[in-house]
Amino acid sequence: MANAKPPQIAIVGAGMFVRNQYIPRLSEISDLVSLKAIWSRSEESARGAVEIAQKYFPGVECKWGDEGLDQIIEDKSILGVAVVLAGQAQVDFSLRLLKTGKHVLQATSELEAALAGYNSISANIKPIWAVAENYRFEPAFVECKRLVAEVGDMMSVQVIIEGSMNSSNPYFSSSWRRNFTGGFILDMGVHYIAGLRMLVGCEVVSVSAITTHVDKTLPPPDNMSSLFQLENGCSGVFVMIVSSSSPKIFWRVVGLKGTLQIERGKHDGQHGYLVSFYGADGQCKNTFYRFSGVTDEFKSFIRDIQQASVKGSYHEAEPRMSFVEGATDVAVLGAMLESGAKQGAPVHVKKF
Template sequence: MTPLGAALLGTGIFAKDIYKTNFKEKENEVDLKAVWSRTIESAQAYVQEFFPRSRPVAGEEALQEIIEDDSIQLVVVVLPVQAALKIVKRCVAAGKAVVQEKPVAATVAEAVEAISAYRRAVADAQTPQRTPLWMFAENYRYEAVFVAASRRVSEIGRVIKLDLIADLPMDERNRYFGSVWRRDVSGCPGGFFMDSSVHFVAALRMLAAAAGLGGAVSACAHARQTKPDLSFPDSVLGFARFANGDVPASISISLAAHQVRWSLSVVGTEGTLEVSRGGWGGTRTGYTLSIKTIRPQEASQPGQTDSAVQVLAYAFSGCQDEFAEFVGLTAELRRGAASAECGGDAAEVAVPNPAARSSPEEGARDLALIEALLASSAAGGQPVQVVQI
């Protein structure tokens, strides 16, 4: 089977750390034809180090050539938020399959406008082969530990509360500390906090939805900055309410911490579930899923319970798993499109709906909760409604 033609837009840290591996693991299915950067030196350095058979290009003219090149079916956008959405919109308008790294946009309003245009383009596409596909890369929704936690959250009964703790040292030890665009709060509202926390609330929303709580409807928070070398805010403490059952979720995030401590716990009437990473004695190289279920004993003593505890280790897998799905989905849709154009069943060609975990709508919902937390902190902690998408 002929590999998909692909282009990588962006050669920064994440492109080096993650997409280098993603493309190499899928080299039989994806032909990386072009690597684009804003400077030719960056594109050349990336190609020379990782993909010497690819073509390094830079600048506006080369970008437009990629967008117009019919041999390039899959475009992977790994660019700062200030530039990414504009390019995604151009690729969508050209009928490309696009993978966009987070965040989906600088603001929810920008995201909603772009998503509306995308859904119209899907509906108005003249041929299946020209139907655009916009896939949003939020690897937390693909991490095996969160997938497993979502499947098992029903074991702990009716949910009482959720607690998210994310303490991270954003300092000289972190490769992203030197990022300039994350400090540009005019183009990236919330700066480091927004860019990091869309991950964390994606996991929170994922488990809440799996527990039947629906979407987040309101949030309140207080924010502060203790590290002058970070953008405001570096720490946020608040909570969110969800649509079904008025269940609260506490949210505690700090980029000014001195160690990694990540925890997402769900307390239920029949047990507790927790996904953790780091902390005192914990591992930073993967996740731990701990589940304690409590069952009433069939004994004579009233009120006694019997508990069972499981502790399971999970390696990081989200970036690889999501890219595998993106490649498979693009290939499936384009093969179906080719079949339809040759007289096959056009109904087989379908773009994932707004509820799919790869949809840009899901990315916008993550951003909407972050915006509500920031808006509440600016209003002195008053509750703020989360924009519904």
């Protein structure tokens, strides 16, 4: 395997996240993967993304429309496909690709309805369906998952999200997010729920939430305050404001023996997370971890599709990228939104 050529992948979608995140992050690991094609519904959009990608992957091909998608499907040299489309379209495209044997990396979306579709795929070797969730790969969360045991029995968990989704944000005018049930709360919130679940190491079993719509430039709801209970008996709060004039994002676990906090911020010009651990002696230890989750999840997906091509169905894919993990994130937030629509009535979180 040492002399094997890097696996070839394609990207289906050519929007802002592909241009601003996926292409730059793939360029960082161009020794591990080859980007063969980028597809979009329109030729103009596809060419715009390809123009950016050509700086790092000179041979990348431009594909668009039904014919271009068929060419990607029929290209046996393409092992995996990253599906980065509007939430409403992701599942249909992912299942179509999976049924033709392509391994798929998909952004979090309406996964519950698609589980049966994936499980019904009849193949000797079922292709990998990975859900992109970079929070489960961020070094800060990986380290804190290990550290959280040191706070002792949990007494309280707090997740405070004061976002900055205003007109200066490139995603503010995204039409599909505005026509998506749950709007920006769901689109943004699943990542913060993923961070919560990874940090506490157990599941959210029930929620009670109040939702409001204050900023009329945003789709409803744009504010949510939720009380949640974990299966270990600990309770916590999840507060999310889509757009605030003073953005702040942190997770905090208070235990009998200490407190652990992850706060998003900058250090020496780099974006990342400041991890603060307060021990029983009251002393605080701070460590900063820069963002690298998108790159690390790509590395994991690439390893998986390489191993699957060698070991077949005997290869166990990275559990942090399983569609069940992504569906559970959506289920927690969905329960909160459902409770909000019922004026705070308790709602149990669906299990998978």
